[in-house]
Amino acid sequence: MWRVFLTGATGFLGGELAVALSKSSSVEKIVCLIRAKNNEEATGRLQSVFAVHQDTYDRNKIVALAGDLMDERLPTVLARYPSMAETNLVVHAAANTSFLQQKNPVIEQTNLWGSQRIAAWASRLRALETFAYIGTATIVGAGKDVVGRMLNEDEAPNPLAKHLVGYTRSKMFGEMAVRAIIPSEKLLVIRPSILVGDTRGIVPRSFDIAWIIAALKHLRMSFGNPDAACDVIPVDYAANAILELLMGRRTHTTYHVSAGRSATTCRQVFNSVGCNGSDRPPLVYLTRTHLELIKRWLRTNNAPDPELSPYSRHLEYVRDQIGKRRARLLLSGLEMYWRFIDLDQRFDNARLLGDTRIGISEPAHDYLKRTAVYLDHIDPLQAAVNP
Ligand SMILES: NC(=O)c1ccc[n+]([C@@H]2O[C@H](COP(=O)([O-])OP(=O)(O)OC[C@H]3O[C@@H](n4cnc5c(N)ncnc54)[C@H](OP(=O)(O)O)[C@@H]3O)[C@@H](O)[C@H]2O)c1
Numbered sequence: 558m559w560r561v562f563l564t565g566a567t568g569f570l571g572g573e574l575a576v577a578l579s580k581s582s583s584v585e586k587i588v589c590l591i592r593a594k595n596n597e598e599a600t601g602r603l604q605s606v607f608a609v610h611q612d613t614y615d616r617n618k619i620v621a622l623a624g625d626l627m628d629e630r631l632p633t634v635l636a637r638y639p640s641m642a643e644t645n646l647v648v649h650a651a652a653n654t655s656f657l658q659q660k661n662p663v664i665e666q667t668n669l670w671g672s673q674r675i676a677a678w679a680s681r682l683r684a685l686e687t688f689a690y691i692g693t694a695t696i697v698g699a700g701k702d703v704v705g706r707m708l709n710e711d712e713a714p715n716p717l718a719k720h721l722v723g724y725t726r727s728k729m730f731g732e733m734a735v736r737a738i739i740p741s742e743k744l745l746v747i748r749p750s751i752l753v754g755d756t757r758g759i760v761p762r763s764f765d766i767a768w769i770i771a772a773l774k775h776l777r778m779s780f781g782n783p784d785a786a787c788d789v790i791p792v793d794y795a796a797n798a799i800l801e802l803l804m805g806r807r808t809h810t811t812y813h814v815s816a817g818r819s820a821t822t823c824r825q826v827f828n829s830v831g832c833n834g835s836d837r838p839p840l841v842y843l844t845r846t847h848l849e850l851i852k853r854w855l856r857t858n859n860a861p862d863p864e865l866s867p868y869s870r871h872l873e874y875v876r877d878q879i880g881k882r883r884a885r886l887l888l889s890g891l892e893m894y895w896r897f898i899d900l901d902q903r904f905d906n907a908r909l910l911g912d913t914r915i916g917i918s919e920p921a922h923d924y925l926k927r928t929a930v931y932l933d934h935i936d937p938l939q940a941a942v943n944p
Pocket of ligand 1: 564565566567568569570571572590591592624625626627649650651652653654667671691692693694728748749750751752753763765766
């Protein structure tokens with residue numbers, strides 16, 4: 558029977574993991590580390606996670622523990638709980654997932670040093686059988702050698718990799734720190750690709766990334782390569798795959814949980830979620846040069862550059878229906894994502910498919926078409942200014 562310690566249970570993926578673990582008959586206890594003033598507040602936060610989709614919160618099985626990865630005393634605090642000494646499975650899913658450069662110090666404290674703290678505590682557990690680190694496939698970075706193709710697990714971590722944002726760099730160093738502490742026979746590194754939505758037709762617990770689709774439906778302009786591969790999977794597929802990896806027989810230490818050959822493209826997603834055919838102008842795919850000209854036009858009262866004249870209907874729509882200030886904020890929230898889209902990366906999932914019965918994930922353009930009715934209720938501006 559598994560006695561689990563889980564971090565990140567209030568998150569998009571962590572919430573699904575908490576619920577899925579609680580439903581497993583081979584799990585006896587789950588202790589979740591939750592940011593809160595005290596255990597009572599932590600319990601309230603965890604109960605809300607279960608309430609999102611009306612899942613049963615079993616008080617005899619699930620326990621919330623107040624704690625923060627940024628707290629230097631965390632390993633000592635955790636070691637003080639006698640009941641935690643019997644933990645045999647640690648699932649470390651918490652991370653600061655912001656792309657904002659100004660948050661880099663906190664991101665590093667959480668994702669690198671926080672992971673090191675959890676691993677340091679876990680390495681002293683007598684009963685530990687598996688330490689599962691939830692990483693990200695994007696730690697492979699953005700160097701010329703890793704773009705435009707299928708990538709396998711062994712191509713990362715590479716400490717010399719070039720990164721677009723501090724988040725992916727910190728996750729790479731976090732994974733390296735965990736690898737250095739946890740013996741390889743107990744270590745399981747799981748690297749999901751990009752999580753968007755849910756195939757079950759329920760409103761997902763987070764609109765992270767999905768807000769970008771909502772923003773582009775609103776803006777009617779996209780500035781990334783529309784035909785670049787986007788390795789997107791639904792959160793329920795990711796949680797199920799992770800459960801299978803945790804509980805099943807494994808032949809590797811490191812696994813991508815990804816779409817691989819069933820990766821989608823922006824064009825396929827936008828075609829399927831109805832970005833065309835409405836009363837607004839059709840979605841257009843523009844270049845980065847166009848983007849700079851549009852940004853300049855949004856900042857001034859000058860007429861748009863003549864190069865933008867084929868898109869005058871779009872500019873009128875932006876000016877009259879969105880407003881120049883709101884459009885500026887939206888474009889600034891989206892800035893980094895064009896560069897991610899252009900990486901054109903797919904993550905090989907042969908190990909996952911070989912060692913589990915999960916099967917390939919449904920392509921994002923198919924399940925989003927069926928399930929993403931909630932996109933029109935997302936306020937993209939709200940998401941863009943609070944990433
Ligand atoms: N979402 C994706 O597309 C994606 C893709 C690949 C890999 N991943 C990885 O999957 C894992 C889960 O991601 P997610 O999408 O669920 O992220 P998320 O929705 O942003 O949730 C992050 C979780 O980490 C917790 N956390 C953040 N800072 C913390 C701290 N200082 N102390 C304790 N807990 C802290 C958050 O708690 P609060 O509620 O208190 O903020 C929340 O529970 C992460 O490791 C992420 O790197 C995610």
